Structures are given as structure tokens and as C-alpha cells.
Amino acid sequence: MKLKIKDMDVETGGPLVAVMHVDDAKMLDFHHGDRVRLTYKDRKAVSILNLAESKRSVPIGSIGCYEEVLRKLGAKGGQKVGIALEEKPASVQYIKKKLNGGTLTYKEFYQIVSDISQNKLNDIELTYFVSACHTNVMTLRETIDLTKAMIATGDVLKLKKKPVIDKHCVGGVAGNRTTMIIVPILAAAGLTVPKTSSRSITSPAGTADTVEVLTKVSFNVDRMKKIVNKIGACMVWGGSINLAPADDRIIRVEHPLSIDSRSQLLASIIAKKASVSATHVLVDIPVGRGAKIETMDKARDLKRQFEVIGRSVGISIKVIITDGSQPIGNGLGPALEARDVMWILRNDEKGPRDLRKKSVMMAGLILEMAGKARKGQGKEKALDLLESGKAYKKMQEIIRAQGGKVKRPEDLPIAKFAQDVFAAKSGRITHIDNTYISKIARAAGAPRDSTAGVYLYLHKNDLVKKGEILFTIYSNSRQRLDFAREQTRLNVGFEIK
């Protein structure tokens, strides 16, 4: 069977895709999403088949080829290519097994993750995999095997100087920018900390967004390795490093239904830690009203899973359960959070005490885990590294190594319009809802506008008088400021009793 190439003049950006008219497909018994083997001279390209229903798109007797296919074949529009049905990848049957309630082995997970990484599965097949893992709860054994498969199929950043430290926060708490304080403290103690962070998904800022206020965050693995080898640490955006290609594709099909699959999340977090050669990892699970994890039972269950999976892949994971019932730090939004961090590192009294305290506690635990402090003395050592200015000095090194210039906290640009929000009555603040305050900061423009956000003056348990200022909203647009102000009226997230 030979078909004439129609050059579609479009790149997919990765997957090999070919398009056939639906009448040809019926005749050949081909279906949408089938894999077809296209051949031209001695070259071949296994492509995902799409069907066109209009002859204008792809005429009968032709095969529409995207640029990736043409490059792989070394062929041009008008030339003839052979076409045949290609067997489905082996992983498809394993996905079906899981969908039907079966339990998968390491080898089966390896095949699936490997096929995902190599772009061999189409969106429909990938969705069935995510769906199957979500609905047919995975056993701990399966989660471990999935983790190992993700590690085995991904790249690894090899670092010689052990121990290699990483940390992770399960998220859901506004502010909470501990990473940017912990990393300089640990690096100042001589530990290796190759930190990758994510950008915001639903919060006013992710760690990568906040670091980006101070310096660059997009590097490839080689550049990242050079920085870490030189100064012992880095703080880069994980999305720019291609250490877990399967993960990005999985997240893409999770997005339409906001699927949040526990096992997949665990596997992907731990695999990412393994991919930077981490030997010791501290995981923070904030728990409480308005946090991602709302009950202690769930937090403890998650803690146990982190520890068991960590052990099974040779990483020492310590998990702490912290108070996640309110924002941590005063600023919410990239620049406002970066300013808080810099104030703390410079031991400026404007630095928020809650964020400072939590960061020192966590850094202390890691110093103990990594053998840099005796049990019970880590916190003291962390505090010393912070107060002596050594941590700030390390932060300056990191900023410069990543291509930034060190600025004073006061010189970081903040959005030009401000709007204060006042207490409607007197009393004690009993709750500040993370989701509520994040919505306001995002309405003001964060994180796209890095200078926008919210600055809190009060925290839970503080006493407040009617008319006293609770927080200020910053935005570069009056319209957005009004929109953010409206959000404060629609929700009840700041409780005073």
C-alpha cells in the first residue's frame, strides 16, 4: 500500500503524527490513534494516525505528514510512502490489565513509563493509565515499582560530593518559602543541595517564580551540575531540566480533570529526588483547615508511604507534619515573598518570624540527618549559620552563579497600586484561609505579574481592633486591584471572633 505525502507544514513539537482521510482508513481497517509504520526508501517512522473527514485537509490516497515525520523519513510532499499497521506497544496491554483491576509488576511499570517517556503512547492510552492508577488504588508495592521505573527511565544528575540533600513540601500553604532560606544555610554548612523547584499552579507563587525575582532559574542539566559543583548548591526551575520526561506528560493529561493521584504523586516526587542523586530528603506535610491535607490521619498515612518508598529506593527520607492552617510569612506573590526571604537571610527585623522559625527548624533537622550536627543540636547550628551571615553570603553566591545581581530587599520592585483591607470588627483572628488569600493575590496579578500580591500584617491568634489594617493588596492595574478587593467581600477567609 503506497500513499502520496501531503506536507502538512506543521510541527507537533515531538510526537510523530500522520493524517489519513477517513474513507481510506475504513478501507484499510485503520482507526484513529492506531500506530502506522511509514516507510520511504530504507527509512521508517512509526506514527500515530489521525483521521481527517474533509478531503481539503487530506485527499483520498494521500497521507498528511507533520514535519517530524518528514524529517525522520527524509521525504518531501508529493513522494510516495509505504504504510502498514504497527503493533501496539507492549505497555498498552499492561495499562488494560491495570484498568481491569490487575496488579502490575516492576517490569510492566518500566515498559509503561519508558513508552511514555519516548512518546509512544497517544493521549487516550495515557489517560487510561492515569485513570486506572487513580481509580484502582495502587498497592504500596506497586507505588514502589512505579517509583523505581520512573528512576530507571529518567536521566540522573550525578554528583560526587555526598551527602546530597533535597527537601520537598506537599504544598497548599500560601507563602511558606522555606526552601530559599534552608538551601543557603545547608550549603553554608558544606552540604550539596541541587535544588529544583516548580512554578506556581494554583498559588500566588511557586519557589521557582520567587527565586526568579532575584536571579535566573532556567538551566539545562550540565549548567546546573557546574553551578552545584562550584558553590555546593543551586535553586533552579525543575521544568527546564529534563530529568523526568514521563512526569510532564502524565501531568498534561491529569490537568483536564484536575486528577490528583496519590501514588503517582509519591512516585514522581521521589523519582525526582533520586534523579538529582539525593541521599537525604526532608519532606514537609502541612496539615490543617484550608491546607491540602486536612486531617492528621491522612498526613500520617502519607508520611508512612514516603518513608517506606524512600527506604526501598535507598533514600533516607524524614517526614515532618507541620501546621498548615494559615499562610506562613507576610508576603504572598513572587517579589513580596522574595523580599521576606532576603530580610530573613540578612537578619533584618522586618523578616517574618514564623517563616524564619520554621526554616531554621527544618534546616536543623537536615543538619542532624546529614551528620553535620548532633541530635538535638541542629537547630542551634542552623541559627548560627543564619545569624553569622554565612547563609546570606551563600545566597549571594547562588544569585551570582545563576546570573543575577544581588539587590537590597527594599530595592525589589513592588506593584504601584496598593489597597489596604481593614478589620470589620474587633476580636481574635481564628482563621486565615490559604485558598482565600491565594485567590486575592492571584486576582491582583500574581504570579504572572511578579510584583503583585498581598502583604499580611497579622496572623492567626493575633488580637485585632475594628478598623485596624489586616493586609495590603498590590497590583499594577487598578482594574485588577478592584477585582481583588471584590474577592475579599465574596469570601469569608479571615475569621475574627
Added chain:
Amino acid sequence: MKLKIKDMDVETGGPLVAVMHVDDAKMLDFHHGDRVRLTYKDRKAVSILNLAESKRSVPIGSIGCYEEVLRKLGAKGGQKVGIALEEKPASVQYIKKKLNGGTLTYKEFYQIVSDISQNKLNDIELTYFVSACHTNVMTLRETIDLTKAMIATGDVLKLKKKPVIDKHCVGGVAGNRTTMIIVPILAAAGLTVPKTSSRSITSPAGTADTVEVLTKVSFNVDRMKKIVNKIGACMVWGGSINLAPADDRIIRVEHPLSIDSRSQLLASIIAKKASVSATHVLVDIPVGRGAKIETMDKARDLKRQFEVIGRSVGISIKVIITDGSQPIGNGLGPALEARDVMWILRNDEKGPRDLRKKSVMMAGLILEMAGKARKGQGKEKALDLLESGKAYKKMQEIIRAQGGKVKRPEDLPIAKFAQDVFAAKSGRITHIDNTYISKIARAAGAPRDSTAGVYLYLHKNDLVKKGEILFTIYSNSRQRLDFAREQTRLNVGFEIK
């Protein structure tokens, strides 16, 4: 936010699709598969967003529009369109509910099926729906509600002359072309039989493929209605009638994993019967080794569900459980099966007795259901309609009304190369595997080549001598014939003991 249109010069054949460069999408916080509302002057087009990673495909600041989008907007390449994020359709949250183990209501199913019919869900969302219904077993109540939703969202062929008869076979048995004998018998008795059938998926021939050997099968609803009103019956291809648009889309995403979801199948079969205004339906569940349903328990469970759902939507459904452990009829492949059917209708002794007997039994049951015969006397009446030549006369009317010319069975073209297969030993035939014999017929070229296939001389329980002919393979290609011959050696599907 305004973007410049890039005319992609491609039609999708239905769905509205727009493509944005991945960097623009990141900036706007848009994701692959999101719905975006494009606006041009006073017109709008809600489209599914795809992301391009190459600037050659879609430059920064541009939006690539497929033809359907441009037509809907009345806009051209180079013009500026507004873009904003559109809310997800309500059905997305219901799909998530089902995925998380919830139970859906009629209203929720209606919204989902309606959104599927209107092409509002992307492949990923649709796959989650299929997956959720497959993995989280549906209650009978849910299956009924899904059936009702499918009926309510589809078109209906309105027919005045009641009762309106339909039949359905669960499938899995090679040959078994009862429809083409039953329909003429019933129509000859004065019943209305607006029969739609499918093409083959994994068998050597579907009923639509076999009817097509004798006459045309592709009609729209209006033409179908005219034929039925004129001669009381038709036998057309269901795929050409747009009575169940959601169903086709669901099948498309089931295909990659060959998902066979019981509840969805039940709902879709019964909704299709309702869409032709059927009042009485006979369902055949073949059961046995090598059939789709292998145990009596499963067959009885399915029977009960058919009856309950039928009752709930006002259709009288009778279910029979028949022997599905071997092929029925001698010919396998469109022309060979059509020849068997015509021999039976002409009362030619070459007509296979098993197919004749089963068809008469089924036609008799329907005559009783529809009040055309007293209980226990249907079979006799069916036999009379067949033997008197009235059924054959009706078949001739159907063939002509659908645009065909009546041919003698002997004049139907059969593939030019033949290869006999002989018994390797003497004994009794204890099993003829449906899957095995179908594979051979398909390897020979059926159903794409309508003249190819297999002709059986012996059936289960027949005595055979070593070297006696078991069956003949027909093909138009020597290569295919050899390939089919090889299949007979690889499998053990013809057991002699």
C-alpha cells in the same frame, strides 16, 4: 488579549480546534486541552486549545485556527481575535465524580452524553468517562439512566405502523447471519422492521458487509424511512445513519485499548433500538466455548439486564440464550455468507440447515411477541412464510428498494484461488473455535475483500475420516492464501477426538 490569526488550512472534520505557542500559553496560564473563547466582532467560537512547541507551526502572538473555527468566526488569517478562558462544560465535574467512585444521576448522564454528542469534550475527558464507567462498575439504575440519556440526546426515526420490530445479537459467533433471513420473514408477515446493522470489527463479515454483497446499505434517515414506509422493512448500515452520535465517539476512544464496557454496551444497544422506534426486540446471546460470553451465569446476568432496561424505557425485550460454541452456517466472509442466506430464502437444499433452523426459531418467537402468531405456533408460521417463497419475495423487494439487482446465489462472485484443508486424523469433531476460523477467513482477505473467506463442510459432532476435507479457504491473492493456510497450522481450533 488579542492574537493574530494564522490560518492552519486544515479541517478537523468537526471539533473546533485552535493552536497556541506553548510560551504564550505559559504566560496566560492556559493548558493543553483547555477550552478558549475566541471572539471576532460579534461572533464567538469556543475551541479546544492545542499547544505548539515550534514557532514555525504557530508564532508567538498568533493563534492557529482550523477551518471550522474560521468559518464560525467569519474571520481570515491575519485578523485579530480576542481570547479568554472558557469554563469547562458542566459534564467534566460529573465525569470526575464517577471517576472518584460516585454514582451519577439521569441529569448528570444527560449532560455528559449531550456534551459528547455536541463535540464539547476532548479525547482526554471522554477517555476518563469511558474509563470511569468501565472500572467503577455502574449500577443497574445508572445503566438505565445512561440509556435514557442516550435516547433523549439522539435523533429518532418515527414510524407510524406499529409494532416495530428489531433484533440484536451480542456477537462472537462466526457466520450466524440470521438477520437477513428473519427480516424478510417478518416483513412478509406484515411487520415493520427498520433494521440497522454494523460492519465487521473482528469477524470475517458484519451483517452490513454481507447485505452489501446484494444491494446498497448506506442511506440517510429520510431515505431509510421512505424504504421502510414503502415495503415494511430495510437492512441498512447503522454507521451511515446519524441516530447515535455520542456512541460513535465513545467507540473511538474505546478502540485503542479494546475496552468492552458492559453497561455502555447495553445502553448503546438499547438506545439504538429506541432510536428506530422499536416496540419489540429479540436479543440473541450466544454462549459457549470460544464465544464472547463463555458461561451461562454471565449470559443469564446479561439477559436480566437487557429485560430490566428494556422495560424501563418501554421496549418489550425478549432474550434467548443460544449455542455459541461453533460457527453457524457454512460460509464465512461477506459473499459466502450472502450465498448461504440466498440459498435458504430460495429453499435450496444447499442452504445450511443450522442457520435455517435458528432463523426460523427466532422469527417464530418474534411473530408470537408481536401478536402475529399464537404462543407455540410462531415457528410453524415462520416456516410457512419461508417455504411458500413469501420471505424470498420480500427479500427481492428489499434488494430492489435499496438499489440492488437480484442475482442467483450461484452468480455471486467468490474469490478465484481456493485451498482445501483436510482432517489430520479420524474421529468426531468436538470443537470448532470461532476466533480460530475467523482469523483464517480474515487472513484470506475478508471482509475487505468481500469475495474471500472460508467455507465449512462439517460441523461440531460430525464424524470425519483422516484426509477428508474440513473446509476451503478462498482468496484473490496467492500470498494471502498461503498466509491463511499458515494460520491453520499455528492454531488448534478444529478439534477431532
